[in-house]
Amino acid sequence: MEQHNAQRPAAGRPRLTREQWLARRRRRRLRLVRNWVLFLSACGAAVGLMTGLILWALPQAVALLGGRQEFTAPSYDLSGYLCDPDDPLLILVNNNLPLTETPAPALAAADDAGVQLEKQAAEAYRAMAAAAAQVGIQLRLAGGYQTPEQAQQAFDACKQGYLDDGMSDAEADARAASIVPRPGCNESVTGFAAEILAEGYDTKDTGFADTDAFRWLSAYAADYGFILRWPEDRQAATGMVFEPWHWRYVGVENARAMFASGLSLEEFLAVSRLS
Incomplete structure (x- = not known):
């Protein structure tokens, strides 16, 4: 139980x-x-x-x-290219050809920091920076569009530095103008000029020419419409010292043709007008 x-x-x-x-x-x-x-x-x-x-x-x-990285520039088929010297993208501004009127470019932010370029140039720069990043190169936009007042201030500051060094007014003016264009002669007011450096190198000096970023730009910038505006071997034609950080947007086809020619913008347009 x-x-x-x-x-x-x-x-x-x-x-x-x-x-x-x-x-x-x-x-x-x-x-x-x-x-x-x-x-x-x-x-x-x-x-x-x-x-x-x-x-x-x-x-x-x-x-x-x-x-050190090396980059090989592509070869371009320019058989169908015809230069139009009146192309607005090829506007020539220098100490001998001042602007006849103040530009009013359509601007856009070219990077996340808000540096502005002309709209087409801004879009091209973003694409170029993204392509460079794919191979470990981080471009940095150190300068872009300037108002006429900012261009004036940049020239005055450069000239004053030489005056402080003891140069005469004429000497300081000439020296400054070979580095920063005179007021009214600075293409930065068009929005097409871009001052490009890279992460790890933020000084605007000729040492930038010995960086991977500069070598990459030298090989591929034309594919995005940019040219080195004041090359080291074209100083007699440009009237400006070599500035490896100063690039200029001219459009892809124009840039490729100019790159292939080895000429400065001044020389390229002069030859085109004679053709």
Whole structure:
């Protein structure tokens, strides 16, 4: 009698019916499936994040470990190119050709810092900076559009520096004008001039010419419509000292033709008008 009573179910825990047992089993399986889905989703997100970080870091590592990078400029088929000297993108502004009227370019931010260029130039710069970043080169826009007042201030500051060094007014004026164009002669007011440096090199000096960023620009900037405005070997034609950070937007086809010619903007337009 005692043994028979010991086999009874404990009070307070009624036996589950088959349907209740199956329902509980299904709920457990659903929880298990849900937990696995959440786990795998988390793993997928982690893998995606790691992949993104690797893809971002790889070019940086290559640039750091590989030392000096060399870039080969493409060859261009210019058989169908015809220069239009009156193309607005080819406007020539220098110390001998001052602006006849103040430009009013449509401007746009060319980078996340808000530096402005003429709208087409801004779009081209963004595309160029993105392409450079793919090989670990982080371009930095150090200057862009200037108002006439800002251009005046830039020239005056440069000239004053030479006056402070003891130069005569005429000497200081001539020296400053070979570095910063005189007021009314500065193409920065068109919005087409871009002063480009790179992360890790933020000084506007000729040392920039020995950076991977400059070598990349020298090879590929024409594909985005930019030319080196004052090349080292064209100083007699431009009247300006070599400034490896000073680039000018002229449009892709014009830039490619100018790059292939090896001429400065002054020379290129002079030859085109004679053709």
